[in-house]
Amino acid sequence: MSSHRDAEFTEYMSVRMPSLRRLARLLCQDWSRADDLLQVAMTKTYVHWSRAAGADNIDAYVRAILVREFVQERRTGWASRVTLASRPIETTAPADDHDSALDLRAAVAALPPRQRAVLVLRYYCDLNVDQAAHALGCTPGTIKSQTAKALTTLRGSVALTDHRGPDPARQPARPAGHGEPREVAGNA
Amino acid sequence: MLEHALAELFEEQASENPPPTHASVIAATREGRTRRRHRAVISITAPVLAAAAVLAIALTGVLAGPAPVAPAQHGGPGHALPARILRLTAMPGWLPSGAALKAVVVTPHASYLSIFGRGGEQQVSLYRRGWCSLRASKLTCPNDNPTVTASPFVLTLTGPAPAIDGRAAYWGRPDGGTNQTDEAFLIAPGNWVVATFPSRADDTAVIQHLIFGRTAPPVRYLAQLTGTWPGLGLLYLTASYSRGMLAAGQWVLGAPGFPVSFPPVQISVSRAVPGYCNGATGGMRSVINGIQVTIWPQPAGESHGVRSPAGQTLCAAAAGQDIQIDVYRTYPGVTAASIFAHLRLFGSDPANWSTRPIG
Numbered sequence: 390m391s392s393h394r395d396a397e398f399t400e401y402m403s404v405r406m407p408s409l410r411r412l413a414r415l416l417c418q419d420w421s422r423a424d425d426l427l428q429v430a431m432t433k434t435y436v437h438w439s440r441a442a443g444a445d446n447i448d449a450y451v452r453a454i455l456v457r458e459f460v461q462e463r464r465t466g467w468a469s470r471v472t473l474a475s476r477p478i479e480t481t482a483p484a485d486d487h488d489s490a491l492d493l494r495a496a497v498a499a500l501p502p503r504q505r506a507v508l509v510l511r512y513y514c515d516l517n518v519d520q521a522a523h524a525l526g527c528t529p530g531t532i533k534s535q536t537a538k539a540l541t542t543l544r545g546s547v548a549l550t551d552h553r554g555p556d557p558a559r560q561p562a563r564p565a566g567h568g569e570p571r572e573v574a575g576n577a
Numbered sequence: 578m579l580e581h582a583l584a585e586l587f588e589e590q591a592s593e594n595p596p597p598t599h600a601s602v603i604a605a606t607r608e609g610r611t612r613r614r615h616r617a618v619i620s621i622t623a624p625v626l627a628a629a630a631v632l633a634i635a636l637t638g639v640l641a642g643p644a645p646v647a648p649a650q651h652g653g654p655g656h657a658l659p660a661r662i663l664r665l666t667a668m669p670g671w672l673p674s675g676a677a678l679k680a681v682v683v684t685p686h687a688s689y690l691s692i693f694g695r696g697g698e699q700q701v702s703l704y705r706r707g708w709c710s711l712r713a714s715k716l717t718c719p720n721d722n723p724t725v726t727a728s729p730f731v732l733t734l735t736g737p738a739p740a741i742d743g744r745a746a747y748w749g750r751p752d753g754g755t756n757q758t759d760e761a762f763l764i765a766p767g768n769w770v771v772a773t774f775p776s777r778a779d780d781t782a783v784i785q786h787l788i789f790g791r792t793a794p795p796v797r798y799l800a801q802l803t804g805t806w807p808g809l810g811l812l813y814l815t816a817s818y819s820r821g822m823l824a825a826g827q828w829v830l831g832a833p834g835f836p837v838s839f840p841p842v843q844i845s846v847s848r849a850v851p852g853y854c855n856g857a858t859g860g861m862r863s864v865i866n867g868i869q870v871t872i873w874p875q876p877a878g879e880s881h882g883v884r885s886p887a888g889q890t891l892c893a894a895a896a897g898q899d900i901q902i903d904v905y906r907t908y909p910g911v912t913a914a915s916i917f918a919h920l921r922l923f924g925s926d927p928a929n930w931s932t933r934p935i936g
Contacts, residue, residue, distance in 0.1 A: 398606060399602050410595065412591075415587050415590055428600045431602065431609075432608045434605075436613055438609075494590075509587060513587035513588070
């Protein structure tokens with residue numbers, strides 16, 4: 390009854406799990422919670438697999454499940470919890486962080502979930518406003534306003550141009566929205 | 578420039594060497610299967626109940642209920658166990674406008690109410706006395722609900738809430754959650770209720786109006802196991818609620834202490850859907866009690882640290898119902914076929930359903 394469905398789902402997730410996990414990590418800013426989020430998203434994907442498999446862009450469909458679950462996440466008494474085998478092993482922070490990068494990390498981690506999700510969709514997944522709106526299930530206007538609010542918050546809390554001035558070595562190699570495609574790509 | 582720095586930061590974070598994951602495709606598949614059946618219980622059984630309630634008014638005294646379908650041909654293969662009767666411990670006395678109780682999960686230590694309204698699904702979790710412990714502002718409730726998790730529910734109490742009927746109440750936040758809060762209420766010493774409505778006022782009102790005691794209707798089973806096996810008793814059940822009736826669409830048998838993720842026997846019964854059993858590949862067809870069944874193996878496996886035990890699944894359609902039986906691990910004398918052979922099917926008329934899962 391479910392063998393074919395299970396095989397398709399397992400094959401897809403086995404391939405996509407690493408990239409989905411990275412996306413979850415960016416959303417949660419924490420590997421442990423990312424795994425919890427990924428587990429919930431995978432389960433929801435399984436439940437809706439026939440719809441996911443029939444979508445024009447399955448990656449975008451699954452990504453939308455993940456991002457919406459993150460935004461709507463409520464750790465309730467029982468419905469949101471998942472079966473986990475073991476506790477995660479924590480990873481150490483990169484040793485070469487600069488102060489400004491650390492500030493930015495902290496500021497991003499402190500953003501409300503929806504604003505952080507918008508930034509990840511825009512500047513990691515390279516989605517335009519319409520695509521991000523589709524992924525989050527909101528209007529393009531909401532994406533624009535959430536992006537503006539998030540950037541304003543970050544500018545207010547991060548001293549990217551502090552008294553030392555910007556470090557040219559920290560300039561990104563490419564602007565957001567261009568360059569090589571991300572692993573979790575596709576049009577929403 | 579900030580946008581550039583963000584893109585660079587995200588790239589850097591995404592390229593970190595990740596720790597071993599505890600997410601599992603196998604666990605997602607198992608959990609997904611259970612949820613699909615749970616959804617089927619809610620979406621399929623409820624209309625049956627609703628229709629049946631209307632019909633009962635019109636047809637009372639006119640039609641007698643049909644005889645049970647496919648009664649067991651043999652007695653139980655083992656010693657009888659006391660058949661545990663799980664009861665819902667409380668019923669809502671008030672719900673927000675547009676909200677209704679749709680389904681429950683009942684375990685020996687807790688009852689979980691699924692309430693659907695305009696804001697989607699909300700939960701009210703009722704934990705029995707002594708099941709949860711409170712230490713250093715952390716409320717820990719071990720999990721005995723196999724449909725969701727193997728890990729305990731941990732809630733950090735964040736502050737006092739207005740007392741309810743003179744009983745202490747607290748706001749709380751579940752560990753690992755977001756900035757949203759759940760609410761925990763101490764209803765009686767040792768007993769806890771956790772509600773998750775978006776509005777704290779709704780949380781308070783719902784809990785304030787909970788009616789405890791034997792006010793909940795008994796759970797009615799769409800089938801009954803006539804044989805019993807040593808050590809195999811009712812672990813938990815999932816039931817839909819409609820028109821004053823709780824109808825179990827899925828129940829799990831096992832022994833306390835079994836890993837909740839893979840209980841030995843899971844029985845699911847729902848209204849027949851054409852082709853429900855047709856998709857299986859590699860299944861073996863046979864006839865049990867005059868009913869054609871398909872049985873196929875579920876091989877053991879391991880993925881991302883989660884070991885999935887071997888098992889077998891049986892699927893059958895009879896008496897207007899689809900029946901699925903999952904047997905997850907070797908258990909003395911228990912196979913999907915032996916369980917089905919001792920399963921009395923009651924058909925789709927609620928008047929014939931039993932209040933006992935094991936007869």
